[in-house]
Amino acid sequence: MSERQRANHQCSAARLLRLLRILAGALAVALLPAGCGLPEIADLPLPGGKPAGTGYTVTAEFADVLDLVPRAAVKVDDVTVGSVEKISLSGWHAKVRLRIDRAVRLPANATAAVRQSSLLGEKYVAVAPPPTEPARGRLADGDLIPLSRTTRGAEVEEVLAALGLLLNGGGLAQLRTINAELGKALAGREPELRDTLAQLDTFLAGLDRQKADIVRAIDALDRLTGRLARQRQVVGDALDSLAPGLTVLAQQRAQLTKALTALGQLGTVGTQVIERSRDDTVASVKALQPILEQLARAGDDLPKSLDFMLSYPFPPNVTGAIVGDFVNLSVTADLDAASILANLLAAAPTASGSGIRPNARVTPRPSTAGGAPTSPGKPGGKPGGGILPDLPLTGCLPDLAKLPAVWTPPKECGLPEGCQLLKPGSAVPLGGLLLPKGVVPPGTAFAAGTELPAGTVLTADCVLPLTGAVTGQLGGLTDLLGGGLLQ
Incomplete structure (x- = not known):
């Protein structure tokens, strides 16, 4: 017999025992003498202990109501506040209509669960405020407690079946084998294991210190993935546009290979040319050295001479002396004979x-x-x-x-x-x-x-x-080109 069949038989036996108890109670009531003055059925309280009276109706959805029956009790903090009016099937889950005393106030996000009064007792519906969030609103007539806020308790048959599965070779032998093999593997390696645990502790401590950074990195990754998801069409178009280019590259792979090979050969030839013409290049550079030195020596004389060419034969500063059709000119003549002879004989x-x-x-x-x-x-x-x-x-x-x-x-x-x-x-x-x-x-x-x-x-x-004298001052060609003759 399989475990599932054994569990089904146990469940059937428990249900049969409860049925026998109910039949025994009904038979005892029927055998009582009529003179005992039994109350009318209409005057009896409801089976769940809720006295008849006004209240409001709430519907709760359950994935499994077990053997819950109509007129079962509805409790809040183990106090009966109502009863089950109707149980119906809606799709793949059950709908239970509860009538709760109007004086009982419950939050709008209340939860419901199918519980059992004792080990072999009857089932009832326990209604309570939410355990994981603050209560809000108020549960009113006609409200619905959805499937996400309803649960059921474990059946005795399920607990016994799980215990039997565990005790009947369901893992204890394997645990013993695992424990023995673990002892053999770690025997004599206690220092290494201790060091490993210490390093693991350091690693976890580092992770804990960097928890904020890790959270920021995950948030940034989430934003990146969200942005990529929003631009999925753009990324797809980009990848699609790459396909023709990759096709052309694949078709021209041979030409590209030849071009790279020829480029390598060009580099070899260029190296040979440079090595063979190195001496000539160095000689040419050395030959340019005097020219460059003379240009450096000339300094700003060359641009000054170009400026002088624009106003030849007058220096550039003569433009301020030109008025109309005549030029204002002042000349200072040094008629010292000694200076004249010295200037004439100098060059x-x-x-x-x-x-x-x-x-x-x-x-x-x-x-x-x-x-x-x-x-x-x-x-x-x-x-x-x-x-x-x-x-x-x-x-x-x-x-x-x-x-x-x-x-x-x-x-x-x-x-x-x-x-x-x-x-x-x-x-x-x-x-x-x-x-x-x-x-x-x-x-x-x-x-x-x-x-x-x-x-x-x-x-x-x-x-x-080269020296000379003009307008009473000595100077060379640079002084002449600089426009310093007219004072």
């Missing part, structure tokens, strides 16, 4: 255009290779040169075969202080001069045409400035 040109002063004496210059002295003119004895400067050239030039890194002329040479020759390949200082072909041009402290090793660098003090 007067020669017949050859070399920039050498006309009163310079011509002295023979020894050959750079140690040969016979050269005649006046160009280096090497070639006729037709300019006039050499008044310089004692003997010992004023280094050994060209062994030019040091930095060569300073002796003081007896009469060259400007700070004038030095730098070895070819040296960095050109600010204001210095690079001799690409090794020939000294006009305008330096050395004679024009002096031969030096190609690439020799002259410092800034070796370059002679």
Whole structure:
């Protein structure tokens, strides 16, 4: 016999016992003599103990009313306040109509439960205020207690069936096996288990401290999922629009692979080109260095000269002196003869255009290779040169075969202080001069045409400035272009 059949038999036996008790009571009443003066049936109280009288009707919905019968008692705090008038079936649940004394006040959210007066006693309906929420309103005639606020108690048959299932091999043996295996597994590992429990306690404590953060994260996740749910159509459209692009990428996968492979080969070729042209690139950059240094030295002279070109032959500040068809002009003439001669002799040109002063004496210059002295003119004895400067050239030039890194002329040479020759390949200082072909041009402290090793660098003090005098002030080309002539 199965457990379910055993439970059904027990339930049937209990019901049969209650039926026998009812029949015995009815038989005893029937056998009483008529002279005992039994009351009329209409005068008897209701079976639940509720005296007949006025009240209000309430309907309660139950998923299972067990063996509840009409005229069963309705109790509030174990006090009978009414009775069951009618039990009917509505769909898959039962509807019980209760009549409650009008003097009993119950909240509108009251609960109802089917209880049992004793182990084998009768069933009744217990009505009570809600246990988990505050009471509100008032239960009135015709109100409904819904299925969500009704329950039923456990039957004796159900308790005995569950107990029999547990005692009849329903898990005790398994509990013993589990306990024994647990003891074997943890034997000798008490410190590790204690450490594990301590770490678990620390972990749970950390979770408890971060409970607010976890709640905020869950709330944020809830808002995110809610937003995604509201934008489900947008997300779906976006995913649908990605499909054509993915299809095109899948179709052009071979071309993309070839393009990436060719890009790798291009990188290899580019690396080879850069490595092979590195020396030339470095040389080109070094060749640009003098130009950039001269541009840096020029500073703002170039933009000033461009400004002067717009008002040539007058300086830019002459616009304030132009009135109508005439120009206001003031000239201060310095007629000091000494100043005039000094200005004329400072940078007067020669017949050859070399920039050498006309009163310079011509002295023979020894050959750079140690040969016979050269005649006046160009280096090497070639006729037709300019006039050499008044310089004692003997010992004023280094050994060209062994030019040091930095060569300073002796003081007896009469060259400007700070004038030095730098070895070819040296960095050109600010204001210095690079001799690409090794020939000294006009305008330096050395004679024009002096031969030096190609690439020799002259410092800034070796370059002679161009000076002049206009309107009583001395200045160079930058002063002229700056528009400072008219005062």
